[in-house]
Amino acid sequence: MVENGNNNLHVSRAKKTDEFYTELSLIEDELKHYRDYFQDKIVFCNCDDPAYSNFWRYFQLNFYKLGLKKLVSTHYESTKKSYKLEIIRQNDKIGQLSFMPDYVQTPLEQNGDFRSSECIEILKEADVVVTNPPFSLFREYINQLIEYKKKFIVIGNQNAVTYKEILPLVMENKMWLGYKSGHFWFRVPDSYEEKKTDFKIDETGQKWRRMGNICWFTNIDIEKRHENMTLFRNYIPEKYPKYDNYNAIRVVLVCNI
Numbered sequence: 001m002v003e004n005g006n007n008n009l010h011v012s013r014a015k016k017t018d019e020f021y022t023e024l025s026l027i028e029d030e031l032k033h034y035r036d037y038f039q040d041k042i043v044f045c046n047c048d049d050p051a052y053s054n055f056w057r058y059f060q061l062n063f064y065k066l067g068l069k070k071l072v073s074t075h076y077e078s079t080k081k082s083y084k085l086e087i088i089r090q091n092d093k094i095g096q097l098s099f100m101p102d103y104v105q106t107p108l109e110q111n112g113d114f115r116s117s118e119c120i121e122i123l124k125e126a127d128v129v130v131t132n133p134p135f136s137l138f139r140e141y142i143n144q145l146i147e148y149k150k151k152f153i154v155i156g157n158q159n160a161v162t163y164k165e166i167l168p169l170v171m172e173n174k175m176w177l178g179y180k181s182g183h184f185w186f187r188v189p190d191s192y193e194e195k196k197t198d199f200k201i202d203e204t205g206q207k208w209r210r211m212g213n214i215c216w217f218t219n220i221d222i223e224k225r226h227e228n229m230t231l232f233r234n235y236i237p238e239k240y241p242k243y244d245n246y247n248a249i250r251v252v253l254v255c256n257i
Contacts, residue, residue: 019192020135020188029180030216033178037128037220038068038128039067040068041069042125042127043068043070043072043127044073044125044128045071046119047133049075050073053075064089068087069088072085072086072122074118077111081107081110083106083112084122085104086103087103087104090102114141114144126150128150128152128153129151129153131155141154142154142156142175143165153217175218176219177216183212183213184211186209187206188208198210
């Protein structure tokens with residue numbers, strides 16, 4: 001059977017190979033649409049090792065440009081305690097920004113799992129969460145953000161909109177798609193097995209996998225949601241009947257939606 005991006009997702013779900021590191025260019029290409037939102041916000045990257053994460057790197061490089069109040073990152077350690085790293089904005093006596101913010105590293109008592117009590121306490125303080133959560137835990141991850149009423153911008157597989165835990169959130173306008181979607185390459189650990197397709201090793205020996213149907217999910221209002229759509233068909237009740245249990249019409253062909 002020929003493997004594609006979706007097959008890689010199924011492998012991720014089955015074997016819990018969830019370490020897919022996002023390229024900085026992919027992050028920049030999406031977050032440029034949210035720049036005004038981050039002013040005076042506390043950003044939490046709760047699936048990101050600062051030593052490797054380009055989410056951390058993006059916000060670190062743009063900390064003052066975005067006007068962040070604080071940046072916090074935690075990551076998961078399978079067999080040992082983790083830590084949190086923070087960048088905290090500093091103001092001088094007249095309220096002006098100082099040249100350098102404070103960097104504070106604090107040991108955690110737990111392993112940095114986003115579901116741990118320590119990480120949940122950090123989440124409660126945050127204004128917005130931005131990260132690439134584990135694909136195999138996407139349902140649980142989003143439900144936690146909704147439970148704690150947090151704004152978010154996260155990467156996932158577009159097929160997630162069909163999950164019984166996710167579809168109601170989309171239908172109720174509690175989350176929607178961001179700007180960018182498609183097939184994207186992610187760095188993966190050396191331990192990941194080589195594959196015949198959607199896999200490569202670059203000149204430095206770094207392994208890469210390409211994932212299909214990747215998109216951004218958010219609950220932050222964006223201009224894209226308010227753009228007028230170009231319509232090319234008229235609604236005919238007989239051709240597009242309504243569902244009995246939901247106020248929507250059935251369109252058989254995707255190209256006609």
